[in-house]
Each structure stands twice: as structure tokens, then as C-alpha cells.
Amino acid sequence: MTLNEQQDEIIEEFSVFDDWMDKYNYLIELSKDLPVIDPKYKTQEYLIEGCQSKVWLFAEMEGDVVKYSADSDAIITKGIAALLVRVLSGQKPVDILNNKLYFIDNIGLQQNLSPTRSNGLLAMLKQMKLYAMAYNASR
Amino acid sequence: MSLDIQKIRNDFPILNQKIYNKPLIYFDNGATTQKPQVVIDEEFKIYSHENSNIHRGVHYLSEQLTQRYEDARKIVQKFINAKHDYEVIFTSGTTESINTIAFSFGEKYIFEGDEIIISTVEHHANIVPWQMLCERKKATLKVIPINDKGELLLDEYQKLISPKTKIVAVNQVSNALGTVNDVKKLIDIAHQNNIPVLIDGAQSIQHGNIDMQELDCDFFVFSGHKIYGPNGIGVLYGKEKWLNEMPPFMTGGEMIKKVTFEKTTFNELPFKFEAGTPNYVSAIGLVAAINYIQEIGLENIAAYEKELLDYATKKLESIDGLRIIGTSEEKVSVISFILDNIHHYDAGMVIDKMGIAVRTGHHCAEPLMNRFNIEGTIRASFSFYNTKEEIDKLFEAILTVKQMFA
Numbered sequence: 001m002t003l004n005e006q007q008d009e010i011i012e013e014f015s016v017f018d019d020w021m022d023k024y025n026y027l028i029e030l031s032k033d034l035p036v037i038d039p040k041y042k043t044q045e046y047l048i049e050g051c052q053s054k055v056w057l058f059a060e061m062e063g064d065v066v067k068y069s070a071d072s073d074a075i076i077t078k079g080i081a082a083l084l085v086r087v088l089s090g091q092k093p094v095d096i097l098n099n100k101l102y103f104i105d106n107i108g109l110q111q112n113l114s115p116t117r118s119n120g121l122l123a124m125l126k127q128m129k130l131y132a133m134a135y136n137a138s139r
Numbered sequence: 140m141s142l143d144i145q146k147i148r149n150d151f152p153i154l155n156q157k158i159y160n161k162p163l164i165y166f167d168n169g170a171t172t173q174k175p176q177v178v179i180d181e182e183f184k185i186y187s188h189e190n191s192n193i194h195r196g197v198h199y200l201s202e203q204l205t206q207r208y209e210d211a212r213k214i215v216q217k218f219i220n221a222k223h224d225y226e227v228i229f230t231s232g233t234t235e236s237i238n239t240i241a242f243s244f245g246e247k248y249i250f251e252g253d254e255i256i257i258s259t260v261e262h263h264a265n266i267v268p269w270q271m272l273c274e275r276k277k278a279t280l281k282v283i284p285i286n287d288k289g290e291l292l293l294d295e296y297q298k299l300i301s302p303k304t305k306i307v308a309v310n311q312v313s314n315a316l317g318t319v320n321d322v323k324k325l326i327d328i329a330h331q332n333n334i335p336v337l338i339d340g341a342q343s344i345q346h347g348n349i350d351m352q353e354l355d356c357d358f359f360v361f362s363g364h365k366i367y368g369p370n371g372i373g374v375l376y377g378k379e380k381w382l383n384e385m386p387p388f389m390t391g392g393e394m395i396k397k398v399t400f401e402k403t404t405f406n407e408l409p410f411k412f413e414a415g416t417p418n419y420v421s422a423i424g425l426v427a428a429i430n431y432i433q434e435i436g437l438e439n440i441a442a443y444e445k446e447l448l449d450y451a452t453k454k455l456e457s458i459d460g461l462r463i464i465g466t467s468e469e470k471v472s473v474i475s476f477i478l479d480n481i482h483h484y485d486a487g488m489v490i491d492k493m494g495i496a497v498r499t500g501h502h503c504a505e506p507l508m509n510r511f512n513i514e515g516t517i518r519a520s521f522s523f524y525n526t527k528e529e530i531d532k533l534f535e536a537i538l539t540v541k542q543m544f545a
Contacts, residue, residue, distance in 0.1 A: 020159060020492040021489070021492065021539075021543075024488065024489060024492070024543065025543060028543060028544070051500055051501075052483075052484040052487075052499060052500050052515070053482060053484040073482055073514070074482035074484040074485050075482065075485050075544060076484070076485050076488050077482075077484065077485075119484060
């Protein structure tokens with residue numbers, strides 16, 4: 001699936017919820033599916049510290065695509081991290097860098113990635129792109 | 140006297156709205172309080188009809204507004220019962236007030252090897268300025284420990300005092316826990332050792348009467364926006380003796396007596412500490428807020444808020460897995476709590492979606508969170524415009540959180 005197909009699929013999934021609680025319950029569900037970072041990487045080195053919650057992020061190349069795994073101490077943050085991983089993981093670095101992420105705004109979770117909401121997610125997304133940039137440059 | 144809460148709520152236009160289609164329940168009063176219409180109107184009126192830069196203007200508007208600004212100082216003086224009006228300095232808020240004192244007092248009185256005492260329950264604004272001062276002067280920061288209820292340990296405090304102690308800076312109420320510190324005792328002990336004391340009143344002044352001459356502290360600071368007044372205005376009270384001896388923090392216009400390129404002499408109090416154009420609009424707006432709460436009566440406010448605190452404490456304590464952090468007998472209407480196995484951020488996100496504004500995180504008091512070995516809490520802080528029905532809604536919201544994250 002392409003990166004944008006992944007985004008569209010998520011938008012489709014969220015379109016059935018008209019209530020915030022349903023959205024959050026779904027995020028809680030998604031948090032359980034997140035490819036959880038190998039405990040050996042759940043260290044200071046891979047920690048993205050937010051003011052409100054912590055996020056750990058690991059990335060590696062598998063063939064010509066980037067594989068991400070992550071974790072968070074807060075479940076909703078973890079659910080949103082799972083969405084970011086789902087969209088970006090398994091994609092080529094160049095696609096990760098060149099595609100705009102529109103699904104977050106579309107499903108109404110943009111406030112969770114605003115610079116003033118320091119839950120670690122915006123920094124996580126930035127870090128995901130930095131990994132892609134580094135892999136892209138080293139190819 | 141019992142308060143007419145519905146009438147009071149009508150004075151605060153912001154309270155009458157829906158958030159996510161639910162009536163707004165505002166429990167983030169520790170961060171900032173809402174403004175009554177009289178405060179909003181006052182600022183609107185000044186900008187619409189009275190605005191002019193104050194002091195030294197020879198024209199009508201300037202003279203009128205200068206008079207109102209200086210009257211504001213006198214009203215604040217009366218509000219806190221300071222001895223002189225020139226002991227009241229207007230600043231931008233508590234943070235600027237503390238930074239001013241840490242710099243100016245530090246310049247004059249702190250030297251290598253000296254010691255400064257703060258406490259475990261301080262807001263970062265009453266930690267970092269002293270830390271910076273200690274770095275500049277090679278002084279040492281000493282910290283009064285607390286017990287598990289969040290109360291300062293007075294015995295330990297006494298042990299920290301030494302001939303090298305130059306100043307004690309503590310808050311009267313912890314912003315993160317709502318616990319009230321016995322500052323009168325802290326001040327008395329310090330004064331027996333000839334040590335001046337700064338009291339951070341940011342979280343106390345909105346909850347009851349505070350009297351500078353009775354308290355006898357050397358410095359007292361607070362913010363206007365936390366007592367129903369405008370943003371960007373705060374107060375630095377200092378005893379005349381100190382303020383006269385201390386050098387100014389910021390320099391520029393208004394605060395000078397005479398300037399030549401060789402030398403500048405400074406103006407008298409209070410102007411020495413008010414460099415540049417002061418925030419006269421908000422200072423006058425602050426007066427509208429003070430008048431408003433005095434009309435309701437601070438004793439009445441304190442009594443009603445205590446009622447809310449007791450009601451909420453009892454209600455929240457009945458929730459399985461909920462632990463209140465800060466359980467001192469002496470508290471203002473603030474409840475900080477954690478939920479077993481549920482992250483405060485998750486809880487806050489869900490509570491928000493129910494139209495309830497609470498604060499989550501470390502509340503700018505990281506060392507205090509470390510003391511309790513927690514990452515943060517959920518804090519509900521109540522004001523006299525809140526109701527028991529709203530607390531019931533918070534109770535239900537917490538039950539929903541528990542259900543969702545179980």
C-alpha cells in the first residue's frame with residue numbers, strides 16, 4: 001500500500017466516528033497494535049521527551065524501506081504514534097520525505113501534534129523524517 | 140453570608156459557553172482565573188476613552204491616567220496592607236517580580252559561599268532565578284524537605300539556617316498541591332536570625348486576606364491574572380529598607396533622576412523599579428478585580444471554596460485507585476491526583492472532551508514530582524464561581540476515564 005493509500009484508509013476508518021469518545025476508544029485499540037519498540041531500544045538514546053508524555057522511537061532499513069517501531073507511556077499518545085508508524089513504516093525514504101501528511105488534520109487530531117502540546121508526537125514525526133532523510137542521503 | 144453563585148457566574152461571560160457541545164466546566168483556576176465583566180469593561184474603557192502614556196505628560200489625558208495609575212498603587216497597598224504605597228512595585232507578574240528580587244537583592248547582598256533557602260514545593264519561577272543567582276555568585280541553594288503530605292519540615296528548615304543564609308524564598312501555597320505553608324512561622328524563624336524572607340503569593344492571595352504588616356515578610360509577590368485581573372500585571376511588594384538599598388533590575392526611562400553620558404542617578408521608589416512605560420491599563424484593571432473580589436468578600440470566598448474542596452476531596456477519595464497528592468490539613472481549593480495505571484495525559488485528554496478544563500503534567504514543579512516519584516498529576520483547581528454540580532461532572536468523567544483505560 002502506498003503512503004497515501006494508508007492515509008486514506010485511516011481517514012475512512014475514522015469517518016464512522018462522530019463522537020470524541022469513540023475516536024479515543026479506537027486510538028486505545030490501535031495502541032495495542034503498535035509495533036512496539038524492542039525493549040533494548042527503550043532507552044534514553046531513543047527517548048523523545050515531551051512535557052506531558054514520553055515517546056520512544058526506533059528506525060531501521062529493511063531492503064529499500066524504513067521500518068519504524070515506537071512506544072509511549074501514555075495510551076492515547078501511543079495510539080497516535082501507531083497511526084504515524086502505520087503510515088510511514090514500510091515506505092521508501094524518498095516517499096516519507098516527499099508526501100504530505102494530511103490524515104492527522106482530516107481525522108481531527110491536529111491539536112495532538114501542535115507545537116504547544118508537548119506530548120512528544122511532533123518531535124516523533126520530525127525524528128521519523130530525520131531518519132528518512134539520513135537513509136535517503138546514505139543511499 | 141452565603142454566595143449567590145448563579146449571580147456571580149453571570150458576571151463572568153466566558154463561563155456561559157459550550158465546549159465540545161457540553162457546558163464549560165473551568166477547573167484550571169490555578170493556572171489563570173477568568174475575568175468578571177467589570178475588569179473587561181475597565182480595560183475597554185481605558186483604551187476607548189482614556190489612553191495616554193503616564194507620568195510627565197503635561198496634557199489632560201496623561202495627568203488623568205497618571206492619577207488613576209498612582210491610585211491603583213494605593214489600592215493595592217490597602218489590599219495587602221503595606222505600610223507605604225511606594226513599597227508596591229508594578230511588574231508583569233510573579234515571575235518578573237521574583238527575577239527582579241533575585242537579581243537586585245543578589246547584586247547587593249549575595250557573595251561567594253552564601254546560602255539561599257527555598258523549598259521542595261516551589262514553582263520553577265521560584266527555583267530557577269535563585270539557581271542562576273547561585274551560579275553567578277558561587278552561592279549555594281538549600282532546599283527545605285517535605286513529608287508525604289506535602290508539608291514543609293520545620294525542624295529541617297531550622298537546621299538549614301546558618302550564618303551564611305542570606306535570604307529565604309518560599310511559596311505560601313503550592314501551585315501543584317494546593318497545600319498551605321505556615322509562612323508566618325518560617326518568617327519568624329528567619330527573622331530571629333536576621334534573614335529576610337520572600338513569599339511567593341501567586342497561589343494564596345486569591346483565596347483569603349493577606350496582610351503585609353501582620354505577616355511581616357520582606358518581599359511578597361503575586362500576579363494579577365490569578366486574582367481575576369488582567370494579564371501582564373503583577374506586584375512586587377518589598378519593605379522600604381530593602382528596596383532603597385537594592386540596585387535596580389531593569390534600567391531605562393521613568394526610573395532615572397538624571398542622565399548624562401558619564402553617570403546616571405536613579406529615581407526614588409517606586410519608580411526606580413519600574414523602568415519603561417508601565418502596564419498602566421492592566422494596573423487599573425487589577426483594581427477593578429480587587430474591588431470585585433472585595434465586594435464578594437475574601438472571607439466568603441474562602442469559606443465557599445473550602446466547602447467545594449471538602450466536597451470534592453470526599454467525592455474523589457471514594458474512587459478506587461485514585462490517590463490525592465498533597466494531603467495536608469491546610470489546603471486551598473486545589474486537588475492534585477493520580478490514577479493507578481493511567482497516565483495523567485490520557486486522563487486529561489478524555490476529561491477535556493467532556494468540556495472540563497483541568498491541568499495535567501508536572502505543573503512547573505518537576506523537583507516536587509520527583510519527590511513523590513511521579514511524572515505528573517491531574518490538577519483540578521476550584522474558584523468561587525464553580526459549583527458542586529460541576530464537581531459531580533468531574534467525578535463522572537474520572538469514572539469514564541477509568542473505564543476507558545482499564
